[in-house]
Amino acid sequence: METIRDTAFGKLVRIFSRNRLLQYPEEIDRSLWTKCLKTERSVKDEEATTLADSDAEDGTFGLYAVMSQASRASRRMSSATSTAPLDTEAPLLVEWRGSDDSEPLLPRSWAHARVQNPRNWSTTKKFLVSCQIWLLTFAIYIGSAIYTPGIEGVAEQFGVSRVAATLGLTLFVLGYGLGPMVWSPLSELPSVGRSPIYVLTLVVFVFFQFAVIYAKNFGMLLAFRFITGFVGSPALATGGASMGDIWNPKVCDYMIAIWGCFAISAPVLGPLVGGFAASAMGWTWTIWQLLWVSGFTLVILFFFLPETFAPNILWRRARRVRKITGNSNYKCEAEIELSHVRPKDVIFEALIRPFQLCFLEPIVLFLNLYISLIYGILYIWFEAYPIVFSEIHGFNAGETGLAFLGIIVGAVLTIAGYFVWKAKYQAQFFDEKWNIAPEHQLPPTCVGAFAIPISLFWFGWTGNFESVHWIVPIIASVFFSAGGCLIFNGIFSYLAHAYPKYAASALAGNDFMRSSFGAGFPLFATAMFHNLGVGWACTLLGCLTVLFVPYPFLLLKYGKRLRMSSKYARHDI
Secondary structure (H helix, E strand, O other): OHHHHOOHHHHHHHHHOOOOOOOOHHHHOOOHHHHHEOOOOOOOHHHHOOHHHHHHHHOOOOOOOHHHHHHHHHHHHOOOOOOOOOOOOOOEEEOOOOOOOOOOOOOOOHHHOOOOOHHHOOHHHHHHHHHHHHHHHHHHHHHHHOOHHHHHHHHHHHOOOHHHHOHHHHHHHHHHHHOHHHHHHHHOOOOOOHHHHHHHHHHHHHHHHHHHHOOOOHHHHHHHHHHHHHHOOHHHHHHHHHHHHHOOHHHHHHHHHHHHHHHHHHHHHHHHHHHHHHHHHOOHHHHHHHHHHHHHHHHHHHHHOOOOOHHHHHHHHHHHHHHHHOOOOEEOHHHHHHOOOOHHHHHHHHHHHHHHHHHHOHHHHHHHHHHHHHHHHHHHHHHHHHHHHHHHOOOOHHHHHHOOHHHHHHHHHHHHHHHHHHHHOHHHHOOOOOOOOHHHHOHHHHHHHHHHHHHHHHHHHHHOOOOOOOHHHHHHHHHHHHHHHHHHHHHHHHHHHHOHHHHHHHHHHHHHHHHHHHHHHHHHHHHHHHHHOHHHHHHHHHHHHHHHOHHHHHHHHHHHHHHHOOOOOOOOO
């Protein structure tokens, strides 16, 4: 029942029962709240606010630490620091009960369930919570490509061109590229947390699908496709941060890789899932399928997703202690840190810093361009597959969707090999604190850099001819997904380790740029493949990816020197 108590359902039960049901230990026995205090009864502001720096490096607050970035900026700009001696007005720190926060405070009973640091949950609970984040990521990401089999139906119903109908795909992708600029900072407010953002935005996402299904005109359809992409974006940006909330650094990279696998597989499976529905029932049934998947996910999260963000858990504990004692000085570390944050610093870190790093930091710029190009090509393939498999090989929409399974097979096989590499080779480079030089994340990227152009040339010149068996271009797609997985995981891990204090901004900028490429590329894909032909169109894309092949190798060799010359990157490893 501990898990249920911290879910959206549990919180509603507590609100409507006026906290008489699903009580916390200190609410049952009010003498127990003192066990939640720090050993030193009070804490100086400047001592507490140094926590952000270490937390950003060890991942305690996750990868998307926008509020911690803003807190550091506010402190740097502050003209004075508090040096006043401790007095009765100093904040009294509410903390975890001991280093593992796993000691029961009351006799065993569901009502007496303890509050634990998410890092100290059981492995089973961590895995089940992770599965819910993976499911949420899948349910949102599939919403982009599941629309593509119905593009012809949209064009016919609203009397627009096929390119105009493709805007329903591109605006959705653009929406989930912009959303993290808003939702990531909100999810890191100690008074909000991640779970409410996930659940409340998913409620809007689910019910706004009805507006897409019953759109009265083309403008309404496009508007709500953009809005649903925007409100569905939290898990796409902070899913990795949720993994960092509950898993230690030794395991976190593996969990983020699995999360990334769900993020890749969802848009790939979209045409498969939506293809048969669009052929049989029309384009609206692709959105009905999205509604069912996301609605099922909403039910699961509403009843079973607990809060994973440690500052929010401690904030709620501090609020209960204040209510019990009547003393407003009891605070958690995040509240003390937040008192140093100026609103303009939050706006700067959420909206300006990602673009500053993305376009003015050479390492970040080239990595973002590389990963964005590959992401854009992935969405181009949603337009290329109907040409290759429907027009040339005579597949129907459902069978064309089945052709995407080659990408899924490649992703699964690659992730398995990636895990073996991390366990057998990369693990030896971690120090005792699980720090690692960012350049040790790049060998998979170097391998993937060759797989992408090989796949594009292979796909183009085998998919261009009806005489070549259809399985041959599908095998080529296996190499594309293999290269994409290796490049994505390598670059994401590199950015997180090279820019730990600015990981939020680095990854947010990456998310925005690749979503922009993913949104724009499908608009010219059909014309490009028809005008140039499949072979020459893929050759053009392959040549673009060849230009980036040397970059991972250069970064592997000279990356440390470049990091040392950057004022944003980490210099101590």
